[in-house]
Amino acid sequence: MLNNYRFTAPERFLRYVQVDTQSDPHSLTQPSTEKQKDLSVMLVRELKEIGVADAHLDEYGYVYATIPSTSAKKVPVICFCAHVDTAPDCSGTNVKPVVHKNYSGQDIVLPDDKSQVLRLEENPYLETQMGNDIITASGLTLLGSDDKAGVAEIMDLANYLVSNPGVPHGEIKILFTPDEEVGRGTVKADLGKLGAQFGYTLDGGERGNLEDETFSADGVKVVINGVSAHPGYAKDKMVNALKIAGQILGALPKDRLAPEATEGRRGFIHPVHIEGTAERATIEFIIRDFETPGLKKKEDFLRTLVEETVRVFPKASFEYQVSEQYRNMKEVLDQHPQVVAYAREAITRAGMEVRMESIRGGTDGSRLSFMGLPCPNIFTGMQAIHSKLEHISVQDMEKAVETLVHLVQVWEEKA
Numbered sequence: 339m340l341n342n343y344r345f346t347a348p349e350r351f352l353r354y355v356q357v358d359t360q361s362d363p364h365s366l367t368q369p370s371t372e373k374q375k376d377l378s379v380m381l382v383r384e385l386k387e388i389g390v391a392d393a394h395l396d397e398y399g400y401v402y403a404t405i406p407s408t409s410a411k412k413v414p415v416i417c418f419c420a421h422v423d424t425a426p427d428c429s430g431t432n433v434k435p436v437v438h439k440n441y442s443g444q445d446i447v448l449p450d451d452k453s454q455v456l457r458l459e460e461n462p463y464l465e466t467q468m469g470n471d472i473i474t475a476s477g478l479t480l481l482g483s484d485d486k487a488g489v490a491e492i493m494d495l496a497n498y499l500v501s502n503p504g505v506p507h508g509e510i511k512i513l514f515t516p517d518e519e520v521g522r523g524t525v526k527a528d529l530g531k532l533g534a535q536f537g538y539t540l541d542g543g544e545r546g547n548l549e550d551e552t553f554s555a556d557g558v559k560v561v562i563n564g565v566s567a568h569p570g571y572a573k574d575k576m577v578n579a580l581k582i583a584g585q586i587l588g589a590l591p592k593d594r595l596a597p598e599a600t601e602g603r604r605g606f607i608h609p610v611h612i613e614g615t616a617e618r619a620t621i622e623f624i625i626r627d628f629e630t631p632g633l634k635k636k637e638d639f640l641r642t643l644v645e646e647t648v649r650v651f652p653k654a655s656f657e658y659q660v661s662e663q664y665r666n667m668k669e670v671l672d673q674h675p676q677v678v679a680y681a682r683e684a685i686t687r688a689g690m691e692v693r694m695e696s697i698r699g700g701t702d703g704s705r706l707s708f709m710g711l712p713c714p715n716i717f718t719g720m721q722a723i724h725s726k727l728e729h730i731s732v733q734d735m736e737k738a739v740e741t742l743v744h745l746v747q748v749w750e751e752k753a
């Protein structure tokens with residue numbers, strides 16, 4: 339435990355979730371919604387109140403701040419990063435957080451919609467939360483622990499370090515980003531200005547989790563060129579591109595290589611969009627695998643499947659375009675093993691068992707890693723995210739803060 343420290347993450351969290359910061363995938367502005375800055379402005383003000391003098395918000399909605407070093411050693415500069423926006427999938431307007439004290443396994447009925455019930459048997463992680471205080475929304479909105487838990491925990495780290503100047507650590511950078519949920523969280527991040535060597539996103543789930551892997555990801559676009567003709571006089575002339583597209587989709591494996599048939603470390607080929615006419619049809623796929631060479635194998639497999647389907651129609655042809663989306667951050671993190679090793683050490687020192695996880699998706703951390711800031715993802719406690727049953731415990735949030743306090747000291751010790 340942190341001797342007699344009164345954690346501020348939970349009370350900050352309860353305030354931050356009441357600010358609507360939903361991002362918008364259809365917006366072309368940066369940030370995608372102006373309201374995200376409402377929280378960012380609040381964070382800058384609170385950082386200054388804590389004593390972090392250089393905290394500021396830029397025009398694109400990013401908050402930058404520095405906690406000066408307390409060590410005489412030359413310690414690498416570490417950044418902690420979290421996103422202020424909440425997911426577009428579920429309302430984030432008028433979030434009313436409710437604290438359910440001393441959880442004992444009972445059903446938690448959300449007050450504003452009694453059909454929303456948080457049940458132990460559907461959320462087995464709650465088994466680890468007996469006696470803890472669980473925060474939920476009121477039933478009409480998401481909670482926003484993704485990622486305001488991460489934001490509140492980093493704010494509490496700042497509060498702890500500034501009020502305990504005897505704790506040795508190097509220079510710490512704080513970065514709060516907008517628009518992570520719409521895939522644009524790092525677009526305008528200025529890493530030169532940030533000036534950190536290594537980073538951590540606070541955007542993970544269960545207590546003790548540490549994520550150092552994401553998918554590698556490509557997109558594939560298949561265009562099928564058929565032959566159009568007046569349907570009344572089409573005999574032996576028309577080749578319908580839509581029907582060929584249907585055959586391609588029908589020929590995809592059903593019990594493997596599909597998101598609905600895979601978990602763990604297995605990747606997939608996933609059609610996400612189709613459009614067209616008899617003359618020309620387009621299918622868009624996403625390809626995912628933890629191994630980048632595995633992407634190529636899946637792309638070759640899909641290409642062969644398309645080729646064989648189209649070959650039956652001599653007058654039809656196809657185009658096949660692969661575009662890179664993002665890469666597994668482990669490729670970068672393996673070159674800097676201390677980043678993950680020190681986080682493991684910090685989680686252990688905070689009294690938890692480390693659980694290494696792979697993210698079946700991408701994160702700001704994977705993008706930051708390839709932009710030059712190696713950046714694994716640390717747990718925050720968030721659960722059932724992007725839903726009305728989203729929840730988090732006060733105690734898990736405090737464990738995350740404790741982990742960060744250890745982590746900055748591990749970096750100082752090893753320098």
Ligand SMILES: [Zn+2]
Nearest residue numbers: 484485518541
């Ligand atoms: Zn998140």
